[in-house]
Amino acid sequence: MKLPILLFFLSAFCYSQSQEYPKNYFRSPLDIPLYASGSFGELRGNHFHSGLDLKTQQREGLKVFAVADGYVSRIKISEGGYGKALYITHPNGFTSVYGHLKKFNGAIADFVRKRQYAEKSYEIEIFPLSDELKITKDQIVAFSGNSGSSGGPHLHFEIRDSKTEQIINPMFFGFDIQMPDTKAPVINDLVAYAIGDSSVVNSSQRTIPVNLSLQSDGSYLANKVFAKGNIGFGVNTYDLSDNNFNWNGIYKAETFLNGSRLFKYEFEKFAFDETRYINNFIDYYRYKTIKQSIQKLFFKRNYPFSLVSGNKQSGQISVLPNQTWSYRVEVSDFHGNKRVINVPIHYSDAAATIPKEEKKTPYFVKSGNDNNYTKDNVSVFIPENAFYDDFYMNFEVKENVLYLHDETVPVHKNLTVTFDVSEIPNLNREKTFISRMDGNKPEYFTTYKKGNLFSIRAKDLGKFLLMTDTVAPKIYRPNFSEGSSLDKADSLSIHMRDELSGIKEYNGYLNGKWILMEYDFKTKSLTHYFSEAVYDEGKNELKVVVSDKMGNSTIFETHFFKTKNQSSVEKTN
Template sequence: MKIFIFLMFFCSPLFAQLDYPKDYFSSPLDVPMQLSGNFGELRPNHFHAGFDLKTLQKEGLKVYAVADGYISRIKISTFGNGKCIYITHPNGFTSVYGHLQRANDGIEDYIKKSHYDLKSFEIELFPKPNELIVKKGQVIAFSGNTGGSEGPHLHFEIRDSKTEKIINPMFFGFDKNIKDTKKPVVSSVYVYPLDAKTSVNHSKRPLLLNLSLQKNGAYLSEKVVANGEIGFGITAVDYDDVSFNRNGLFKVQSFYNGKPNFGYQFDTYSFDDMRYINALIDYSKYKKTQQRIQKLFMKNKYGLSIIQADENNGIIPVVPNLASVYRIEVSDFYGNKTTVSIPIQYDLLSTIIEQEPVVSNYFVRANKDSNFAKDNMSVFFPAGTFYDDFNMNFDVKNDTLFLHDDTVPAHTNFTISIEDNKYSETQREKIFIGLVEGQKITYNSTYRKENVFNTKVKTLGKYTLVMDTIAPKITIAKPIEGKWLSAQKTIQLTINDSLSGIKSYNGYLNGNWILFEYDNKTKKLIHNFSDEIVAEGANDLKVVVIDNVGNSTIFETHFFRSQKK
C-alpha cells in the first residue's frame, strides 16, 4: 500500500500542468524572439519571473499588447521593472511589460497627467476596466532600459489574474518562436556529507565529483563511497539555438535506485516563493565564489512550492550491504535532456579532509525565536528567519555589531536595536543604522524610540550607528543661467548622495511643480520641455533634493525659452 501511494504521489500529480491557451497571445515585439533571460532563471534573491526579450541592443522598439484587454496597473519606479504596464485579459490572465522607455499616445497622456496630479515621478496606478482599453496588436509602449535593467530589453510576464501567480510563458505557445535542439549543460556535480559523522571519499566536506561522458551522451560520475547521510547538488545551464545566452533550467529530477526522490519544474510559482532561491542553492558557496549550486535535498524542509520530494527530502542514507545508483536528469522545455549517473557504495573510509573549522560563540535554531544582546546592542531573530540551524558569531566591538557574515541567508526580516547615550537629540535626527561592507555603508530604514534605534533587515554582517550631516549634491554639466534654451529638448541635472541616499527630488518651474524623471543608474534628473509647462521668455527653475535623514539641497537658476516655432 505504501508503494502504491508513493508511486501515485510522484507519477500522477508530479509537475501536473494546466491546459493553457496556445494561440491566444501574440508576440509583444515585431523582431524575432530571442531570450536574454528565461523563466525561473536564478537571480540574486529571486527566480526570474518571465522572459527578458532582446531588443536589438537598443531602445525605442514598438511594444504590442499581446491580446485584447485593459490596462489594470501602471507602475513607474527607479528600481525593479522601471516603467511597467500590466494588461488584464478576459481569459483570466495578465500580461506584464517592464523596463519601458515610455508608453504610447493616450496611455502616456494618462501617465503624464497622473505624475502632475500626484506631484511624483514614482507612481503606481490602477485604472478602471473602462479607462484604458487595448486591442491585440496595439502599440502600447516603446522598449527601454528603465529601472534595474542592465541593458536595453523588454521584460515580459504572464500571470494568473486572480492568484497573481507567475506562469512560464512557454506554456502559451511562445515555444514555437524559439528553436532549441540543445541539451542542458551540467558543468559540475557535488556530493555533500550531511552530518558530522559522515565522510564521502575520505572527506567530511562537500566534494566535486569527476564526470566522464559516455557514448550515449549521458555522464557517469566517479564512485561515491560514503557512510551515513549524503546529498547532491549541481551547476547547470541551458542554451537554445538562437539566443546564445546561458539560461536557467526548466526541470530537474533525481532518482535513487530508480525511484524519484527530489525534483522541481519551473511551471508556475508565487512571489512568496521567490526568496527560497537562497535555500535551493548552496548560498555560502555562492557568496564566496558566485557559483550557484542547486541542491537536490533539504536538510530542513522549506516552502518552495515547485519542489516535490520523497519522505527523506532528497537525502540519501548510505547503509551497509546495499550498492546504489543515484541518477540526475536535467531537461529543458523542449524535452532535451542530460543525465548523470552516480554509483554509491557504503564503506568506512579513513577521513583525510576534515570538516571546515567553525569558530562561533552561539548556536541558532531555525525553528525557534532567538535574542542576543551585548552592551548597548541586540538582535532578535523570529522563528523561521533562517532555513537551517547554524553556529553564529555575535559580538560588539568599538561601537560595531558583528553579526556573523552574509554566507548564511535570512528568509525574513530580523530586528537590530542599538541604544545610544553619546549623541544629542539634534544629532540623533541625522543617524541611521548602517550595514558596513569594507568602505561601503548601506542605509537601512531606521526608526527611533527615544534613544533606541531599530531597523529590520535580511542580511547578516557588520552594523553600526552612522551620522549623515552631508547634504545631497546637485550638478549641471552645462550652466544655463541666463541663457536661451529654445533649441534644447530637456534640462538634465545630476543628483547624488554618498551616505544615506536620496529620498525625494522635486522640481519647480516658476513656482509650479514639474516632472523630473530620475534614472538611478546614471543619477540623472531629466525634465522634458514637451510637457509644455515652460513659460514664453523668462523662467525660474528650482530643484530640491532630500536624503533619507532629512539633509536637503536646493538648486536655483533662471533661463529663457521660446516655444514659438
C-alpha cells in the first residue's frame, strides 16, 4: 500500500503546483498578436519591471479587454507612473492591472469623470465597492494609450495576488503560449569580482571583464580565470523573442560549481516593497559610471529580497591553493531557451597589479548602524541598513552647500538632511526649499520647516543646497487665438511649466465653472475635451490658474466661441 499512497501524494502535489496559476482562465487584454517591449522583472531605474509591456502597434486607442470576470477594485490617474490605470479583481484570487491607458470606457469612464468633477482634480485614486463596477470577461474596459511616464504607446499589464498584492509573472497564466519564443538570451559581458581585502582575480582587486569566445554549440567559453580568495561573477545579458527586436530581461539565472548548483534566481513574483533592492542586485557603481547593467551572481551579505534570499550559499567562490574549479553560468528565458557560459578557474598566488580603489575619509559608514554626521550648519542622519555595504563617505560643507559623497553609492532607506538657516541673512524662508542637484538640474524636495531647521528625506547622495523660488509658472501657447471659433475642434489645450520647484496645482474654468483639464507632463500640456459639454453656446471665457510648490501663481485668461450643435466630439459620441 505504501507505493500507491506515495504516488497519490506525488500526483496531488503536481496537480496543486500546476493549478497554482491557472493557464486558461485569462484571455488576452488586446485583440492583436502579443509582443512584449518589456518583460517581467526587467531591470529599470530603482525598480524591477512589474509586468509585461505589450506593444500596441505604435499607436493609441486600441481596445483593452477585461481578461476575466470581476469588478473594478481600484482606479488611479496620476501625472507620472502608470498614468491612467485600472485594477480588476477576479474571483479566482488574482487582480489584473492595465496601465498607461488613453481613456476608460462606458460606465467606468462616467464613474471616473463624476469623481474628478466632485473632487475638482485630474489626479484621483478610487477604490470602488465590489458591486459598483462589475466586469465581464471580454468587456471593453478602456483604450490603450501613452499616459503617465510611458516612453511610447503600449499597454502595461500585470497580474497580482489579490490578498498579498505580490506581482506575478503573467507568463505563468498561459501568456507564454500567445507569445512564442525560440531565441536564447544574448550574453554581452561577463565580469569578475575580487571580494575581500586579500582576494585577487586576474591580477586585479577591482571589477574586471572576462573575455568570452562563442563555441559551435552556442555556448560561451571564458578565458581562464586566475584567482585567490573569495571571488564572484556578474553577467550583462538580455533576451530576444520571435518576431520582436526588443531587448528584454531574462527570466532565470543559475550558477554551478563543479556541477553542483551554487546560486539561482528566477523572476516568478516579488513584492512592491522589495523592488528597490534592484540597486543591490545589480552592480550599481558600474551602472552609474558606464551605464552597464551587470546582474550580480552572488551577494556579499544576505539581504531580504525574496528572489535571492532563498539561496543557502552566497554565490561566492573560495579559491584555494592546489585546486581548480569548473564554474558554469546558465541564463534562460521563460520558454526554456538557454545560454551557457563555462568558466575555468585556477588558483594563482600572484599579487595584484591593479589594487583596490578606495579613498579613506574620516567618515566610515557602518551600514548596520544608525549614523549621524554634522558639520557647520548641516547635519545628516543615516538610519541602519540605509546602505547595502560599509564604505568611506565623503562629507563636506562649503558655503551652505552639502557635498554628500556621490550618486555611485545606492541608498535603500531615506536619509534625513537638515540645514540650520539661523545664520543665513536675508533668507526668504517662505519661498526656500532644499534641493539636490541632478547633474545641472535642481531636484525639488518637500522641505519640512521647524523654526530655523529645514529638513528633507532623500534616497540619493550628491550635492544639496538651499534654493529660493519666487518666480511664478509660465502659461503659454494655447492651441487657439483669442476670440476664435472652436466649432470644429474637439478640445482646447495650453502649455505650462515651472523652472524650479515645479507645478503643484492647476485649475481651469469655463465661464466661472471648474473644468477637467488633463495634464501630460511629457508635453507639459493641459487639455480639456469638449465632450465634457461644460461650455456655453456662443462666447466662452477661459481662465487657467497654475501654482508651483512654493506658492507662486499665474493666471491666464482668454475667450473663444463655440456652437454646441457643431461639436465634432458630440457627433462621434
